[in-house]
Amino acid sequence: MSDSDDSDGSRGDSPDLDDTRYYLNRELSHLEFQKRVLHEALDERTPLLERVRFLGLFTKNLDEFFMKRVGGLKQQIDAGVTDPTVDGRTPREQWREILDTTGPMFDRQTDCYREVIRPALAEAGVEIVDYDGLTAAERERMRAYFEESVLPTLTPLAFDPAHPFPFISNLSLSLGVFVRHDADEDPIFTRIKVPQNRPRLVPVEEGSRYVLLEDLIEAHLDLLMPNVEVLDTAPFRITRNAEVHRDGEVAEDLIEAIEEVIEQRRFATAVRLEIGADAPEAMIDLLRNQLDLDPEEVFRRAGPLDYRDFSTLVDLDRPDLKRERWSPLPHPRFAEGPNADVSLHGADLFDEIASDDVLLHHPYHSFDGTVQRFLDAAANDPDVLAIKAAIYRTASDSQVIQRLIDAADNGKQVAVMVELKARFDEQNNLQWVRKLEENGIHVAYGTVGLKTHTKTALVVREEDDGVKLYSHVATGNYHSETAKGYVDLGLLTADRDVGQDLVTVFNFFTGPSLDEEFRKLLVAPVTMRERFTDLVRREARYARAGRPARIVAKMNALEDPEMVKELYRASMAGVDIDLLVRDICRLRPGIEGVSDTVTVRSVVGRFLEHSRIYYFENGAGPDDPDDGGERRTPGSRPATDDGGDPQYFVGSADWMTRNLDYRVEAVAPVTDPDLREQLRFVLEVMLHDNRSGWEMNADGSYDQRTPGSDPVWGTQEILMAAARAAHECDDDRGIDTDHPASPGDLLVAGGADGTSDADATDDATD
Known part of the structure; x- marks a missing residue:
């Protein structure tokens, strides 16, 4: 079989993309990630007690891997399943390779x-x-x-x-x-x-x-x-x-x-x-x-x-023996900070969101001072009519749940979707369901054939010019503890279309079906796969036409074979593709004639990278004659007359089959120019990371990137420095994202001591 349909971005002479040699095994790819986690315990640059912590994380992660993934393979073997996966391995073959691989890791x-x-x-x-x-x-x-x-x-x-x-x-x-x-x-x-x-x-x-x-x-x-x-x-x-x-x-x-x-x-x-x-x-x-x-x-x-x-x-x-403790900072747009009394002044917070969208970046920004404060304001503002939230995981002493109960006590309509099938959090979520229902709150807790993985909240508010909708679309859970150690993004917006889309999603949780039409959100399982596929194919068309074409995608996992195929076709058409994939990646970069233009990188640091960012250049990329052959920075040139605006999306979904087809997910476009600049800066720093960054080889192994004689770029240290700078100058950009001269400049701007990133990481903790 040959992929020869030019309409989907491929070429008539393209190779057979169903060939198993083009796909890495999901389980073995995940074990490569765990090797990178274990490496943090071996790395002499990591403070000693942090290395001890990574020993424990490795144990925890491998425990879950055996419980979930190896357990699932054994069930398939016992059931007589012999069908191979896209990489050509049967369940038994995967099981044996996993055992052969994990022994030396232990x-x-x-x-x-x-x-x-x-x-x-x-x-x-x-x-x-x-x-x-x-x-x-x-x-x-x-x-x-x-x-x-x-x-x-x-x-x-x-x-x-x-x-x-x-x-x-x-x-x-x-x-x-x-x-x-x-x-x-x-x-x-x-x-x-x-x-x-x-x-x-x-x-x-x-x-x-x-x-x-x-x-x-x-x-x-x-x-x-x-x-x-x-x-x-x-x-x-x-x-x-x-x-x-x-x-x-x-x-x-x-x-x-x-x-x-x-x-x-x-x-x-x-x-x-x-x-x-x-x-x-x-x-x-x-x-x-x-x-x-x-x-x-x-x-x-x-x-x-x-x-x-x-x-x-x-x-x-x-x-x-530790890194310097990191305390998440208030977002500059919410200058009063996490301890402010918003119970009487919630209108100020909503006015701020209505004036411009707000991009939250945890753990650089405080969860309590942003998301929790948003819900606090909603629960106590007399003009708020209703609050809706989707809970996948939350803390055992969740203040999020308490604010929803407070809102109901204050006479607001409250509806909550609690996903009971969130693995290993079932017992915790059962307890929250019972507490919410005891307080008279309507709870939905399951949909047939689907998990609800979207991390969204909606506030409905009566204002002078009518009812307004305030939305929170995030990549991470409503969990105050993991927000201190997971890197996640959240978009707060008063965009009416986004709000109406969330109304539709929340109605699905209690209604009979999920609408297949949405104004702005990409929603799985109905529109997201098709929309992402169209965006990838559009970049391929631009590349064939000789126009700038670029994709930068940051996610936890790239597992879906069809999305891998689309990326291969885009690469064969000439699209520059940079993938920032934390763990599982089925795609093989650097295959001649198939993925020459693709790089796959992974960042492993003090915080767990959990955010998802999708960038499509849309014919409006940079044109820097002095780039020395380096990969272009995403979106650093304004849109031209003959091209569209670069597009950014953030949300809860990875490019995995389960996320695209078997979960309710939501991904939102980011349209505010300042917020897009912030996302561009995050991607740029990650692509330059030579301290915590790893680069994948075509065989699925990884090499740790090293600075050599270049300045040390450590993603999370630079973003902490940027957050400090933004906090000190009361500006949500904080630094000149257009011209970051060097990581040293960024560290100094953020109040660091100007030492190298390797030294700076010796002063922080997860």
């Missing part, structure tokens, strides 16, 4: 801890000691602590003819022990769960000397199981499948179905066993047989099996 994590981080911590005065390394006096204190505070919480569970094999919960750390009463009897296996409500790093000397809880338990088995001979011990940990489903996509009672899913996860099939490197084969065989695991699913690991609890160290008061 070894690298262990080596990083044992050979680099643990010695460096000791040198800095923070020791994690083996129990045998304690002094006699310390062992005496630890034995007393164990008897008083740990022993009462432990429950040894034996497996013998009188006792069934114990249930082992997902991701719980356990100690496996072989014991016997007499020398001539068979060993008995006993499982001891390491309690999660006791400190994992037990302080021998607070702040400077610790011993692991599992080591403390192992050293005192004589107190827990007296009068037996301990033959062997080994720590172990199992991971269970999270991809459990009830028959049918949505049950008649969705709440009942979600509660059932949560319960089923506790007993789901195991997909991985991690166990101490010195564990006896007999213990591994026993666990493998009881958990129905293949030999390939067993990972022998030296050292700690779980680094998530090492956050205890990250919280130490050791500023010399």
